[in-house]
Amino acid sequence: MSDDEKKSRRPGKMGRPTTEDALRLTSHILKSARELFFQHGFDGASADMIAEQARISKRTLYARFGSKARVFEAVILDEIDTQLRALEPSGSDEPDIASRLRVIADRLLEWLLTPRIASMERVVIAQAVRFPALAANIHDFGYQRAVQWVASILAHANAKGELSLADPVFAAEQFVTLVVVAPMRRAALGLSPPAYDEAARDRIARGIDLFLNGCRPREADGCSA
Numbered sequence: 518m519s520d521d522e523k524k525s526r527r528p529g530k531m532g533r534p535t536t537e538d539a540l541r542l543t544s545h546i547l548k549s550a551r552e553l554f555f556q557h558g559f560d561g562a563s564a565d566m567i568a569e570q571a572r573i574s575k576r577t578l579y580a581r582f583g584s585k586a587r588v589f590e591a592v593i594l595d596e597i598d599t600q601l602r603a604l605e606p607s608g609s610d611e612p613d614i615a616s617r618l619r620v621i622a623d624r625l626l627e628w629l630l631t632p633r634i635a636s637m638e639r640v641v642i643a644q645a646v647r648f649p650a651l652a653a654n655i656h657d658f659g660y661q662r663a664v665q666w667v668a669s670i671l672a673h674a675n676a677k678g679e680l681s682l683a684d685p686v687f688a689a690e691q692f693v694t695l696v697v698v699a700p701m702r703r704a705a706l707g708l709s710p711p712a713y714d715e716a717a718r719d720r721i722a723r724g725i726d727l728f729l730n731g732c733r734p735r736e737a738d739g740c741s742a
Contacts, residue, residue, distance in 0.1 A: 546567070546582075550588050552570065555636040559644050601662055604625065605666070606620070614679045615726070618692070618729075623713075626697065626717065627713050629697065629700075638702070638704075688732060691728070692728050695724050695728060696725060
């Protein structure tokens, strides 16, 4: 066999993983870890369990994330980002402010009032003291994005004279807390079913009415929000 033939038969060196391969592996690990965290909680889901579920070595897991706490944070933020990107409003043809607010509330609560998210919320609440940075990231990453969506709707309605608001962002914070956060927290605590059923929809409709009754124009000064 000639030298050229020997060279041609030598196996080539394995190249470094592509960016696409790396993203695919990260997504796979997060999916595996998500199932375990939501089912067993943070303490009940070990790094060994996550590695086994993802069919990778624990060394690979730590090389990519550094710690189980980082995996947990990545799981929660990925869940929020994936869902909010899919739910982000692109405008509404609804004729009145109540209908426009109902559309965004329906979108958010059809996602949030599920057993899956109730489980996630319980795990996050349980770990909030241990990982305060995670709680802050969830607030900025999830809550504030929802507030921005609502604030945009309120500001538009304010400019049209449908509402009388001194601060649409502050008003949006009150709306999200009343209409979105409160029912999600009730479901996580087991005080109501984790489902956007008829009772939940009725409660949301009354919450929107209450909010708007405080923010519509009056003969005197408008809502101070």
